[in-house]
Amino acid sequence: MILISWNIDSLNAALTGTSARAEETRKVLTKIHDQNPDVLAIQETKLRATGPTKKHQEILRAHFPEYRYVWRSSEEPARKGYAGTMYLxxxxxxxxxxxxxxxxxxxxxxxxxxxxxxxxxxFVTQVYTPNSGNGLKRLSERQLWDAKYLAYLQELDQVKPVLASGDYNVAHTEIDLKHPDNNHHSAGFTDEERVDFTKLLAAGFTDTFREVNGAVEGVYSWWAQRVRTAKANNSGWRIDYWLASNRIAGQVKRSEMMDTGARADHCPILLEIDL
Known part of the structure; x- marks a missing residue:
């Protein structure tokens, strides 16, 4: 079974945009399709509450004719066109x-x-974890989210094994980002967020990338768009994960990042597992 997860940073822009970045994003979608995944998880769709428009649906069918899809969008009282997830x-x-x-x-x-x-x-589940925000304004709420999310995964794991993916908005260890010394008080690398992720793994889940690839350094899943040289210099963070219940972690064959060329922001992450 092959599964891919990707924070796409606006599905609307990816499907209907005319910018050079939109073209780059569509090339990545083609590359994903070529991998023939059984399941594709997408985060940060930024669709309206009613979901994909008719035009979006037509384009999705053209790009992924072998797939069905389900989606979930932000709804009141949350901000419109914010966050959002989808499965194909x-x-x-x-x-x-x-x-x-x-x-x-x-x-x-x-x-x-x-x-x-x-x-x-x-169970195959995806998450787009809340960011702690500028000035860590949302850190305390993020910590409550982490606790609730951990409890949810444990509930699933008591029923059957779990494969969990998504943008977790945390670099777990110092080898998971290029410049750890400068970021100990940055959202995504605070002690609190890293401790919470440690608790998640300790509750019975495996970071499949580390399980397969060991302590390899310099492999990331996100590069800041606002820093023009970030991707070229590989100044990134690994904040996207495929987690597996410990009891099936040994069945993972591959857990890796997919190349997106010069396109910054997130890259897709691929998991192959023998179930």
Whole structure:
């Protein structure tokens, strides 16, 4: 089974945009399709509450004709066109789809951050974790989210094994970003966020990239768009993950980043597992 997860930074821009960046994004979508994934998880869709427009649907069908899709958008009282998630999965698959709320601080549960697919032998769930924000204004709320999300994954794991992916907005260790010394008080690398991620792994989950690739350095999943030289200099962060319940972690064959060329922001992450 091949699964891919990607923070796309606006599905609308990817599908209908005319900029050079939009063209780059569509090339990545083609590269993803060429991998023939069984499941594709997309974060930060930024779609309106009613979901994909007719034009979006037509383009999705053209690019991914073998797939069905489900989506979840931000809804009141959350901001419009904010966050959001989507799954595309092969038409021969018949997962049960749920859109959980986890009791997070308002309005996080209304920001469209989690979708879960239940298959006969595994849960596949994705998350777009809230960012702690400029000046760490949202850090305390983020910590509450982390606790609630951990409890949710544990609930799933008690039923059957879990594969969890997404933009977790945290670089776990110092080798997960280029400049750790300068970022100990930056959102995504605070002690609090890193401790919470450690707790998540300690609760029975494996960071599959580290499981497969060991302590390799210089491999990241996000490069700041606002810093023009970030991608060229590989000044990045690894904040996107495929996690697996410990009891199936040994069945992972590949866990890797997909190349996006000069395109900054997030890259897709690929997991191959023998289920």
């Amino acid at each position: 999965y092969k038409k021969d698959l018949t997962p049960q789809v749920t859109y959980p709320t986890i009791g997070a601080p308002e309005p996080m549960d209304q920001e469209g951050r989690i979708i879960t697919l239940e298959f006969p032998d595994v």
